Structure formats: structure tokens, C-alpha cells
Amino acid sequence: MTETAADTTRTGDDVPTALEAAVTTTDHLRIGRAWIASGVLFLVASLVAGLLVSLERMDLSGMAVFGDADSLFRFWSAYRVGIVLLAVVPVVIGLATAVAPLQVGASSVVFPRAAAFGFWVWALGAAITVAGFLIDGGLGTPGGTSRTDAVALTLLGLLMVIGGICCATVCILTTIVVGRTAGMTLSRVPLFVWSVLVAGSIWLVTLPVLAANAVLIYVDLASRSAVAFGAEDTIWEQLSWAFSHPQVYAFALPLVGIAGDIVPVAARRRHGSHQALLVLTALLGVLSFGAYAQAAFDVGTPIREQAIFVVEAFLVVPLVLLVLFGLVDTLWRGAGSRRTRMPAPLYLSVLSVLFLLAGTVLGALRAVAPLDLLERSTTGAQFTFTIGAALLAAMAGTLWWGDLIVGRVAPQGFGLASALAVAVGVELVAVSDMISGFMGLADFTGGDLSGAGYPGSGVNVLNTVAFVGSVHLLIGALGWLVTGVVRFKGARSLGDTWGGHTLEWTTETVEVTSESPLLDAAVEVGA
Amino acid sequence: MLTTGFKLWFGFFVAAFSAAVFAGYTSGATETGPISLGWKGGVGNHVTYVLFVVAAAVFGLLGIVAVAFRDADSESVAEVLGVDTPPPAQTQVGSSIWPVLGALGVATLVVGLVVSSALFVVGLLILVAVSLEWTMTNWSERATGDPEVNSELRERLLRPVEIPILALAGIGVLVLAMSRVLLASSVNGAVLVAGAVGVCVFGAAFVFSRRPNISRRLVSTTLILSCVAVLVAGIVAAATGEREFHQQGGGSGGGHVEVDG
DSSP: OOOOHHHHSOOGGGSOOHHHHHHHOOOHHHHHHHHHHHHHHHHHHHHHHHHHHHHHHTOTTSOSSSSSHHHHHHHHHHHHHIIIIIIIHHHHHHHHHHHHHHHTTOSSOSSHHHHHHHHHHHHHHHHHHHHHHHTTOTTSOTTTTSOHHHHHHHHHHHHHHHHHHHHHHHHHHHHHHHOOOTTOOTTTSOHHHHHHHHHHHHHHHHHHHHHHHHHHHHHHHHTTTTOOOSGGGGHHHHHGGGGSTTHHHHHHTHHHHHHHHHHHHHHTSOOSOHHHHHHHHHHHHHHTOOTTOOGGGOOSSOGGGSHHHHHHHHHHHHHHHHHHHHHHHHHHHTTTTSOSSOOHHHHHHHHHHHHHHHHHHHHHHHTOGGGOOTTBTHHHHHHHHHHHHHHHHHHHHHHHHHHHHHSBOOOHHHHHHHHHHHHHHHHHHHHHHHHHHHTTOBSSOSSOGGGSOOGGGTHHHHHHHHHHHHHHHHHHHHHHHHHHHHHHTSOBOOSOTTOOOOGGGOSSOOOOOOSSSSOHHHHHHHO | OOOHHHHHHHHHHHHHHHHHHHHHHTTTOOTTTTTTTTSSSOOSSHHHHHHHHHHHHHHHHHHHHHHHTTTTOHHHHHHHHTOSSOOOSSOOOOOOSHHHHHHHHHHHHHHHHHSOHHHHHHHHHHHHHHHHHHHHHHHHHTTSSOHHHHHHHHHHHHHHHHHHHHHHHHHHHHHHHHHHHHHHSOHHHHHHHHHHHHHHHHHHHHHHHHOTTSOHHHHHHHHHHHHHHHHHHHHHHHHHOOOOEEEESSSTTTOEEEEOO
């Protein structure tokens, strides 16, 4: 553990209480834990919102749960914003804050106080955002049943969330760039570090654009009589680009790194070509840049009908396929030397890449204009597959590095069961939404019931299946939460749980001489 | 020797200038205009070109500053600090209250934007205070090569400012909170509240003075909880409102106030 000196050398009255330590810490492991714990809590909250929306969609002929379309939309958008910016991204940041510095041989994250600041800004911003959604604000139309001041509060909370994420990302990226130990060139860094570097760079160039969208809407909202951009009437239209293809891939990108670090250790074989996986990850990052795809500002040919959008959608698929082949190749070559009982995170990480592949295939299909899927529930299916993939990978990551981050052991079986519940949930929700989308069901069904789709065609049955999937998702998330709580009461970890001899498990600074992230000792084991 | 900082800024400079040239030639530039800053030929889209060139100029200037002041050069740092071996580039920092206070400041400011301008100002003040404290702490940590001297330096510079300001702010807030409580209570109630608070303060001071070995944590916890209690009572009282006052008499100076008992 890398507790800071000031955290460990105090005695008597100077020893901080648990609350003081939690509030004032600058230790990267503690900050990482705080990100992960908060992310899981907000995940549960987001999934409750998603569950209510699924319940409402089971009967398209009326508004049994929410009463009006505005309220339904508030929860529908809260689910999408929450699961990305309040759950998946924070958990990934938590993993990166805790693990990435150790993986590059740094003793801590660079700018530890700024890293703590990033977390607190995000946490308070998330609380304000949720409060905004709950007091009839959210991202709904202010002219409807939404309160203008509550909508403004939601937007400002969202700005804080984005600010916190960017601040934490800057700290992590700086650590990766300047905090590496001797010999750890960028071409040698572990895949998780590389994927965070690529994804974080994309976040840093796209999330400020999302913040700018929010500022534009806020200005329009706050000074309605003086300024009128018309932004306040199309809030979701301006923000939705961040939660659909291709930007959504940027949030899921670290899953490639998580899977890329788990597979070789589990298979006891280095990747066939570490460099190729680095290049593929970088290319995926470039293709996931989505700040340009803002349909709200279309002039002339709609952006989603332009060549760049369509080509990008199709190019992503072979790249993810190649990543999958790379991982399967490593597993295949390591078939003779790998352990008899495969670790739970291995299954989850490979499954997450498969889900990402499904998401990219759906993304490519959405871009085919004659299929007319852009506004259908296939959008939701693609979102569920992609973010579900990231969620599974994050769960795999917490199971893989949890012993290191917390210093205590958790029951892997229970963690695996929780993650499988999430996987089943993702599958049920995404597949039913995908089929409903092909049958004509709209992505958001509350605005105009007549335009929601074809209730008589069987989408009600599919929506029931999606509801069952949402229940699975919630159960899985609660299971994840329980796994984390149980871990804090578990036995002390003895270190290097998986026997991979990777840098993050070592307790002293080492000079890296290997061309691959797995150190030489691991190769000897596998040879 | 070129420092790390210089290399970074120089890289940005090259990227920005290349972008300017690329943007120039793809937006109607002629001859060598984009390369010669418009001396021979046009530069294409003026706005894009100027933005990129200005960015390049800023990055270049930062690069020169970085190399001129030997930024991040370990030998120079050791020389300036007067130590034989340079301190580690990444120093361990201890616990800090400023990140969470800074975030609270941002949150107060943001909520103030929607709720009330007074709250916005409070948030702004918190942010200014945190920025100053944070900056001074960071400066003091690198002032010399000796952490103890650095800590003393910080104390000597900031304590004379922190203590009076915090005392003033604390007293002001407590007086305001107590006054709200007294104004919200009935006449007899206010007397009772003032008496009870006075007895509590006197009693606590008496106990603490009689037990010099009492732990600092107990003292500080008691003080913090008392302050929070007064603050909460003040907020509740402010929300409840003052008791009714009746103005009697006609003139500006001759009237007197009666209150509901």
C-alpha cells in the first residue's frame, strides 16, 4: 500500500478519525476507493430510474407510473446520464487512480490534492445533479412540468460532474506521461494504462464540448428575456451526442485495457503483439471522438447522414474484432500453461469485449440510412450493449485489482454471480430493444404515444423482457455493492493475487527491462 | 540542456504551427503565405490561421520561459535549494482539507447561482480563500530542501492572517446565529436561552480548566459540535422568522418598540 507519509506517521491525538481521513486524504488508493464506491452507489440509483422507465414502457397505451411524458423523460434521461457520468466513468477513474500509477512504477498519482479535488467536485456535482432531477428539473423541457430553476440546477451539477471528471483525468494522464519509472516507455506500458491514456485524452477533448453545450443552455435558461438561442427548448438534443455513437465508445474504451491486462496473466502467456493492441486501442480512441456529431446544430446535410459518421461507424467493428482476436489468440497460445481454474474476471472481461462488439455492430447498422434506426430503440440497445460492456469490465477490474486497492480479499464467486446477473440484464434489455427498434419502436416512447411504435406488433412483450433485464441489472449492481462491503471485512490480501508478477503488485520501485508489461518472472512461469 | 518542460511546450508549438499551416493551405492560402506569416501570399481563413499562430506563439514563449528558468531541471533545483542531491520529483503530500473545501466552495457557488446571490458570494469567498491557502501551501513545500523549514515558513506567513480572519468569521457567524435564535424566541424565552448558553459555556470552560490532561480531540469535538448546534439553531430560527415587534409612537425619535411577550 502506498499510504502517504503524513497519513501513517501520526500518533496519539494527531491520528485522524476515519471521517477526517476519508475527507482529507490525498492517498491515491483511498481516492480510487472513493470513486469506485460512489460510482457503484450512483449506478444503483441510475438503474432504479431505468427500472421505472422499463416498467412504464411495458404498457405503451398510457402513463401508469409517471403520469406525464415530461416526468418519464426526466427519468429516462437521468438513467442515461447517470449510468455514464455518475457510474461507469467514475468507477473506471477510480480503478485508474488506484492502479495506473502503480502500473507505471509511480509511488502515487501526480497532483494528489488535485485528484482529491476532482473527486469532491464530481461527488458534490453528482449530488446536485441528482437533486435537480428529483425536484422536477433534470433535462426536461422547462415549459412543460419541469421547473426552470431545477433544470438550471441540474445543468450546473452536470458542469461540476464534467469538471471533476476532467480534473481527475488530467491527474491520471499526467501520472502516465511523466510519472513512469525508468525503462517504462509508452510502448511498454500495460494495456489498461494505455487505454486510460487514450480514453482520457478523448474525454478531455470532448467533455468540455459537452460542458459548453450545458453552459449555452444554462445561459439561455437564466437570461430568457435578454438572450434567446433557443437552446432551452432542445436540451436533450444538444447533449445526447455524448450518450450515443460514436462518443459512447470513448467511455467504454478502458475495457480493452482491462481485458488486455487480465487475459495474459490468466493465460500465462504474453500477448502475441502488445504493440498491435496498443495501436488498435489508439485507433478505437480516435474513432470514438464524437463531439462533432451534434445533430442539434445540423446545417445542410444532417451530420448523421454524412460520410464521416457512416464510415466511422463501420470502421469501429473490425477494430474491435481484431482486439477480440488478439485476446483469443493469447488465450489459445496459453492453453497448455494456464491454470486449471480460470479466474472470474477473465470470463467477464472477454464477455465485455463481446458486448462491445455487439454494440459496434448495432452502431454500424444504425448508420445505414435505409434502415431508419437512428431514432428507434436500437439507439438504446447500442447504448446498453456498449455501456453494459464497460460496466462488466469495470466489475472485472474491481475483482481483479480489488485485493490491491482495498488490501483485503473478496469472495470471487459472489462477484462473478453479480456480474453474470448484470450480463444477463444487459443481454435481455439490449436484445429486446434491438428487436423492438427493428419493429419501429421509438427510442423515447413517452413524448408522443402514437409515434412510439406499434403496440400491437409484439413490442409490449419485448418491453416486458426488457423490464426483466432491468431487474437483473439492478440485482447485479446490488450484488456488486455487497461484494465491495464484504471485501472490507475479508481476510488481508497477501499480494500478487494472480501470480502475474506485474508491476502494480510489486512494493518497491523497479527498473523495467521487459518489452511487455508482464515482467520476466511471469514468462518463466509460463515457459 | 533542454528541459522536459521546454520539450513539452516546443512540441505544442510545432503542433500548433503545423495546424496553422495546414489550415491555411486547405482554406485558400497562396504561395508561401502560411509559412511566412502572410509575408509572401495569403494565409487562407484568417480567423483559423490567427488562432493557431497565436497558440503557437504562446506555446513557444512558454517553452522559452521553461528553458530560461531551468524548469524541472534537477541540478538547478538542487542548486537553488542549497542541497547536494535534488529532492524527489514527486514528493509525498499529506492529508489536506483544501480539496474538499474547494469543492464545497464550487458547490456553494453553483447552488448560489440558482438559489440566491448571497450564497454565490459566499461560495466565491470560499474559493478565493482556498485558492490562496492552496497556493501558499504548494509554494512553501518547495521553498527550501528541508520540509520542517518549509512547514515553519508556511506557518509564519499564513497563521497571522488565518487566525484573525477565522476568528472574525467564526465570531460573526456565531453572533449572527445566536441573535437569530434570540430574536425568534419570546421575550422570556430569549432570556432563558441566553442564560442557558452562558451557563453551558462557563461550565465547559470550568471543566476543561480543571482537567488540563483532557484529550485535545475531546475538546475540539465538543467545540465543533457546539458551534454546529448554534449554527443549525440559527438557521432554523432564521427560517422561522423573528417574533412580532410593534412600533408605537409617531415621530422618528420619540416612538418606542413593544414586543409580544
